[in-house]
Amino acid sequence: MAKITLDSLAHSYLNDPQSPEDFALQELNHDWVDGEAYALLGPSGCGKSTLLNIISGLLIPSHGRVLFDGKDVTHLPTADRNIAQVFQFPVVYDTMTVRENLAFPLRNRKLPQSEIADRVIRVARMIDMEGVLDRRASGLTADAKQKISLGRGMVRDDVNALLFDEPLTVIDPHMKWELRTQLKKLHHDFGHTMIYVTHDQTEALTFADKVVVMYDGRVVQIGTPDELFERPAHTFVGYFIGSPGMNLFDAQIDGTKARIAGTQFDLGTGYALKGGKTKIGVRPEFIRLGHHGLPARVTRVEDVGRHKIVRLDLGGQEMSAIVGEGAAVPDGGTHVQFVEGGVNVYEDDWRVSPERGDAPVAAKTEAA
Numbered sequence: 001m002a003k004i005t006l007d008s009l010a011h012s013y014l015n016d017p018q019s020p021e022d023f024a025l026q027e028l029n030h031d032w033v034d035g036e037a038y039a040l041l042g043p044s045g046c047g048k049s050t051l052l053n054i055i056s057g058l059l060i061p062s063h064g065r066v067l068f069d070g071k072d073v074t075h076l077p078t079a080d081r082n083i084a085q086v087f088q089f090p091v092v093y094d095t096m097t098v099r100e101n102l103a104f105p106l107r108n109r110k111l112p113q114s115e116i117a118d119r120v121i122r123v124a125r126m127i128d129m130e131g132v133l134d135r136r137a138s139g140l141t142a143d144a145k146q147k148i149s150l151g152r153g154m155v156r157d158d159v160n161a162l163l164f165d166e167p168l169t170v171i172d173p174h175m176k177w178e179l180r181t182q183l184k185k186l187h188h189d190f191g192h193t194m195i196y197v198t199h200d201q202t203e204a205l206t207f208a209d210k211v212v213v214m215y216d217g218r219v220v221q222i223g224t225p226d227e228l229f230e231r232p233a234h235t236f237v238g239y240f241i242g243s244p245g246m247n248l249f250d251a252q253i254d255g256t257k258a259r260i261a262g263t264q265f266d267l268g269t270g271y272a273l274k275g276g277k278t279k280i281g282v283r284p285e286f287i288r289l290g291h292h293g294l295p296a297r298v299t300r301v302e303d304v305g306r307h308k309i310v311r312l313d314l315g316g317q318e319m320s321a322i323v324g325e326g327a328a329v330p331d332g333g334t335h336v337q338f339v340e341g342g343v344n345v346y347e348d349d350w351r352v353s354p355e356r357g358d359a360p361v362a363a364k365t366e367a368a
């Protein structure tokens with residue numbers, strides 16, 4: 001496995017880019033730590049495939065370098081990078097059996113027969129295909145073929161990195177969960193450096209040690225699932241991650257006081273602001289309904305099983321709160337309070353750290 005360094009990396013598909021908008025990938029400097037599992041998460045068109053293709057060698061970046069363990073591989077073709085890749089759609093040899101497909105990358109490396117047999121069985125068990133090892137791939141469903149692709153990607157342990165590009169798209173929902181769990185286990189057991197591209201937050205958050213959130217050609221945050229949840233670095237991260245996403249309120253901030261929709265409350269600390277547009281971000285999980293706090297009005301309650309989502313109007317701004325399944329929700333007028341440590345301040349969409357440092361978040365959903 002290798003450490004992957006992105007050094008002043010940027011890419012434009014245009015020959016003569018003039019402005020930041022001409023770049024599909026804005027400048028990025030980052031080390032992908034050897035042996036960590038990363039997810040590249042973001043909406044369609046944000047630049048995930050561009051970045052992955054640069055790492056795999058399918059695309060040569062217009063600016064900057066890619067290093068594997070300090071060696072410049074920017075201009076090396078994919079075949080010389082010693083990586084394994086799994087794509088959105090299956091890539092299998094139809095005329096070969098499942099066993100031959102799984103063994104193929106190991107035969108290519110000329111591994112001893114006994115080792116090949118051992119590894120093939122291990123991977124087949126993982127993808128639940130032990131019983132069909134001698135079936136020809138041509139007769140299998142797309143779902144089964146994709147499992148073979150995943151198995152083939154994972155069968156070698158000497159690759160620099162394993163790259164997955166939305167690999168579970170064609171897999172049925174139950175198997176998706178199963179394979180994600182298996183991938184996580186495989187990572188835990190073998191310590192591969194893994195990069196997994198997805199636009200699905202559940203996939204990203206359950207699979208990865210670190211999630212790289214991309215938006216509009218830019219990496220806006222690299223963090224653990226907890227960091228992305230509690231301290232979104234950009235309003236996009238707050239909005240994109242979570243269900244529902246973070247509430248964002250236009251707010252005026254003066255010293256340690258904030259004012260939302262005409263009501264003032266204490267932030268408990270100051271923020272070094274520079275005069276930009278300020279917003280307060282609070283996750284629905286960190287809002288409490290009761291008799292004190294900011295006056296709000298309940299507009300709708302959605303029962304989604306394990307909890308309820310309460311939609312409210314806060315002085316003309318919409319917000320959502322998550323309350324426990326058994327919690328009583330007032331009809332109409334109520335008040336809302338924010339859980340200690342659950343408030344984030346944004347200036348021009350970027351998070352500003354509190355001067356007193358981040359307080360730990362007190363507790364998630366009431367009664368959860």
Ligand SMILES: Nc1ncnc2c1ncn2[C@@H]1O[C@H](COP(=O)(O)OP(=O)(O)OP(=O)(O)O)[C@@H](O)[C@H]1O
Pocket residue numbers: 013024042043044045046047048049050051199
């Ligand atoms: N070959 C290309 N030539 C020109 N522009 C491209 C090319 N490939 C991608 N782009 C543009 O670059 C930007 C980033 O695209 P990219 O495919 O990397 O995003 P993505 O996040 O992977 O999206 P998706 O999830 O839809 O694949 C988009 O604006 C896209 O239109």
